Amino acid sequence: MSLLEAPGTQPAVEAADLATEALDLGYDGTRVVHALDLRLPPGRVTAIVGPNGCGKSTLLGALARVHGPQGGAVLLDGRDLATLRPRDAARRIGLLPQQADAPDGLTIRDLVRYGRHPHQGLLRQWSPEDAAAVHRALTAADLLELADRPLDTLSGGQRQRAWIAMVVAQETAVVLLDEPTSALDLGHQLEVLDLVHDLAAQGRTVVLVLHDLSTACRHADHLVAMCEGRVVAEGPPADVVTPGLVRELYGVESVVLRDPTSGTPVVCPVRRVGTR
Incomplete structure (x- = not known):
């Protein structure tokens, strides 16, 4: 069942405009992302691709306010994200990191309830609205019948859907997912x-970090290709993915075909650049 079919009244999602302006990011004095100007299409799926170490996950963390800029800014609806209170930012932007851990014995329902934390406070404890949001998220992820199962008894796909359901329950306008299909069949x-x-489809702005370029082309509306901390190409996958881009990103000679059903690019690696 999709989010659009989940029971209960689904709150309207306001389109979020997420962008960066001359954004510099780094660690311990080492610059990882350089003067990045980027605007993510509202209400669409954007995939960030590129070689290991190019700054994809660092950028995703900055979009979620996990990593503070060394220069420039992340803008949410034109406002510097750094000026928002952490709880206010968490009500607008949800992040699922690449490595997510939960205590032993935690059930799916318990995990998804954590998504409501930004909506709690001294004057607002658990409410029927929170319970409804959890129910919608479990239904959307097709996990309602498994809600009382411990996470450590689930398959890899079920477990990943449980983590995403937690982000869904947060009911943010922006959803950031770092390699959500990693290690899945x-x-x-x-x-x-x-x-x-x-x-x-419900109006959320979704940003994924993905390793497989053909998968990114098939499932993203917008592609951001990064290399050495800079954006080297962006736009609809069919417009930007070429043998030249694959060579620049990965040092690989390739043939780029078209998927016969979707028309999106399919990358067929041939050899490393400079090898016979």
Whole structure:
């Protein structure tokens, strides 16, 4: 069942305009992302791709206010994200990092309830609205019947959908996912990516970091290709993915075909640059 079919009244999602302006990011004095100007299409799925170490996950963390800029800014609806209170930012932007850990014995329902934390406070404890949001998220992720199962008894795809359901319950306008299909088999990858499309269909701005370029082309509306901390190409996958881009990103000679069903690019690696 999709998010659009989940029971209960789904709160309207206001389109969020997320952008960076001359953004510099780094660690311990080492610059990782350089003077990045980027605008993410509201209500669409954007995939960030590029070689290991190019700054993809660092950028995603900055978009979620996990990493503070060394220069420039992240802008949410034109406002510097750094000026928002942490709780206010968490009500607008949800992040699922690449490595997510939970205590032993935690059930799916308990995990998804954590998504409501930004909506709690001294004057607002658990409410029927919170319970409804958890129910909608469990239904959207097709986990309602498994809600009382411990996480450590689930398959990889079920577990990943449970983590995404926690972000769904947060009811943010922006959803950031770092390699959500990592280590999943093909069927479970499709389960997760179908859920991602449901989020965007409801009006959320979704940003994924993905390693597989063909998967990114198939499932993203917008592609951001990074290399050495800079954006080297962006736009609809069919417009930007070429053998030249694959060579620049990965040092690989390739043939780029068209998927016969979707028309999106399919990258067929041939050899490393400079090898016979």
